[in-house]
Amino acid sequence: MHSRLRLCPHHISNQTDANGQALARYLLNNPGVAKGKRVLDLGSGCGASAIAASLCGASHVVANDIDNVSAIATIINCELNGIGPVECLSDNMIGSQPKHYDLILLGDMFYDEALADGLHRWLDSCINAHGTTVLIGDPGRASFEEHDIKRLLQQIAEFELPKSVQMENYGLTCSTVWRYHPKLSTI
Numbered sequence: 391m392h393s394r395l396r397l398c399p400h401h402i403s404n405q406t407d408a409n410g411q412a413l414a415r416y417l418l419n420n421p422g423v424a425k426g427k428r429v430l431d432l433g434s435g436c437g438a439s440a441i442a443a444s445l446c447g448a449s450h451v452v453a454n455d456i457d458n459v460s461a462i463a464t465i466i467n468c469e470l471n472g473i474g475p476v477e478c479l480s481d482n483m484i485g486s487q488p489k490h491y492d493l494i495l496l497g498d499m500f501y502d503e504a505l506a507d508g509l510h511r512w513l514d515s516c517i518n519a520h521g522t523t524v525l526i527g528d529p530g531r532a533s534f535e536e537h538d539i540k541r542l543l544q545q546i547a548e549f550e551l552p553k554s555v556q557m558e559n560y561g562l563t564c565s566t567v568w569r570y571h572p573k574l575s576t577i
């Protein structure tokens with residue numbers, strides 16, 4: 391098992407990456423989740439989750455982020471972790487025809503209501519088309535806690551954020567990993 395990821399400094403990736411790191415930690419602790427899978431890390435930031443999936447033996451990994459700097463940080467981080475570059479895409483995939491991914495990873499992607507609504511609809515289309523598993527990392531932002539998707543999530547892990555990241559994130563202390571079950575509960 392890989393103990394920890396090496397990531398380039400935040401001033402390069404321009405991301406706090408706390409949630410990507412929580413998802414990455416979950417994957418590294420449970421390598422069977424990504425092993426042999428086609429994985430998409432959407433809103434990948436510095437690529438922490440994508441790199442963890444690759445280290446766990448995913449068959450194909452795509453890191454997608456509309457910020458081009460993300461691809462640069464991800465390629466640097468692949469090198470730092472001794473793996474070949476994962477595929478980096480910068481187009482907006484939300485709303486597009488779902489491609490075949492077994493696993494979609496979302497770290498801190500519910501920070502904006504319109505983004506979260508579009509994402510929720512698109513995730514349903516991916517699951518309907520390909521039976522994709524969706525894992526979400528979030529530190530408990532209000533926009534996430536109040537979103538409709540929240541009642542369809544099962545908590546699968548929780549990690550304390552490093553003190554430095556807590557200070558950058560207005561006192562949020564933990565990042566939780568959730569699995570999305572579209573039919574979990576419709577009270």
Ligand SMILES: C[S@@+](CC[C@H](N)C(=O)[O-])C[C@H]1O[C@@H](n2cnc3c(N)ncnc32)[C@H](O)[C@@H]1O
Pocket residue numbers: 405406407408409410411432433434435436454455456457460481482483484496497498499501505527
């Ligand atoms: C809060 S950061 C999270 C980064 C990383 N996943 C993490 O957990 O730390 C949100 C990221 O989503 C990216 N993003 C926003 N809208 C996007 C979209 N429609 N498609 C792909 N990436 C997007 C941003 O550029 C940013 O890098």
